Amino acid sequence: MKQRMQILNDIYRPVYEYLQSLLKALKELDYDYQWGFYNNHSMREDNQWFLEYYPIPVVTIKNICDIGIDMNRTFIEFKMKKEKAVLFHWEIISDYKFEVYGVEDYLSDFYNAALKLDDISEKISRSNEKEVGIEFEFSYLEDKSNLLNMVKKLESMGTYIL
Incomplete structure (x- = not known):
């Protein structure tokens, strides 16, 4: 039992420490946020969907986005109204790795x-x-300044969550 607990601690410790430093930065920037550990995320790898049974930390920044810290990546998810998404100039974010998908049918890829x-x-x-869902994918424990810059961009774009 101790060995399994140590394995989990070795996996979660850097994630939790990173989470704490991200929360501190969000607080310093005066963002309104909540966070918790959530399981049952769906993740695609090599065009195959996987259900993650284990919990990962997710930070919800009120009226802007979610930031998830997964075991092999960090991601930012948010929504955009259909009318806005149809008129959006997608090329302005083409330098980022992102996906656009349905909210009602999240397996429907745009x-x-x-x-x-x-x-x-x-x-x-x-x-x-x-409305559509949009997810930006970043590296595992991505540099916080990159995430915070993206949050500022999303705030100016009028994205939302929930």
């Missing part, structure tokens, strides 16, 4: 690395979705 950037707006327009 964009990912295997799809063309050109027709996101058309796909969204044809869908029955009222």
Whole structure:
């Protein structure tokens, strides 16, 4: 039993320490946030979906986005109204690794690395979705300044969560 606990501690310790430093930075920037450990995230790897049974920390920044700290990556998720997404200039974020998907049908991809950037707006327009989900993927324990810069961009874009 001790050995399994040590393995989990070795996995979660850097994640938790990173989380604490991220929360401190958000507090210093006066963001309103909540956080908790959540399980049952779906993650795609090599075009295959996996359910993560284990909990990961997720920070919800009120009215902007979620930041998730996963075991092999950090991600930022948020939503955008369909009308705004159809008119959005997707090329301005093309330097980032991101996905656009349905909110009602989260397995419905409007964009990912295997799809063309050109027709996101058309796909969204044809869908029955009222809003789309967008996720930026970053490296494991990404430099906090990169995440905070992205949060500021999202705040100016009028994204939201919940």
